[in-house]
Amino acid sequence: MPHPLNISNQTISAQLSIDWDDGVQQILSHLFLRSCCRCADCKALRLHSKAELTVAEDIRLTEVRLVGQYGMQLIFNDGHDRGIYPWLYLQELLSADDAIASAERLAVIGRA
Numbered sequence: 001m002p003h004p005l006n007i008s009n010q011t012i013s014a015q016l017s018i019d020w021d022d023g024v025q026q027i028l029s030h031l032f033l034r035s036c037c038r039c040a041d042c043k044a045l046r047l048h049s050k051a052e053l054t055v056a057e058d059i060r061l062t063e064v065r066l067v068g069q070y071g072m073q074l075i076f077n078d079g080h081d082r083g084i085y086p087w088l089y090l091q092e093l094l095s096a097d098d099a100i101a102s103a104e105r106l107a108v109i110g111r112a
């Protein structure tokens with residue numbers, strides 16, 4: 001399984017970029033990362049409502065903490081710090097990336 005060589009949090013563009021050791025660069029928006037948090041709270045929310053719609057558009061990722069060898073913990077400026085994102089999960093997101101990016105753009109256009 002690929003491992004990240006470099007993780008860089010770009011606060012101005014609100015994106016997290018990950019350079020994987022298989023040569024792939026993954027770019028994830030803070031909004032998207034917050035929306036797909038898999039902690040118990042967010043999972044429960046998602047079961048009962050459309051949690052991704054409740055995330056503020058100006059959400060920002062403020063801190064990235066490595067968790068052992070297998071993933072990272074993300075801390076957001078809405079105080080949410082319970083999300084652990086294993087490398088395996090990020091790899092799964094990588095394959096779904098294109099569809100999500102266009103869905104996100106559509107959502108933004110829809111609100112404009």
Ligand SMILES: [Zn+2]
Nearest residue numbers: 037039042083
């Ligand atoms: Zn969460």
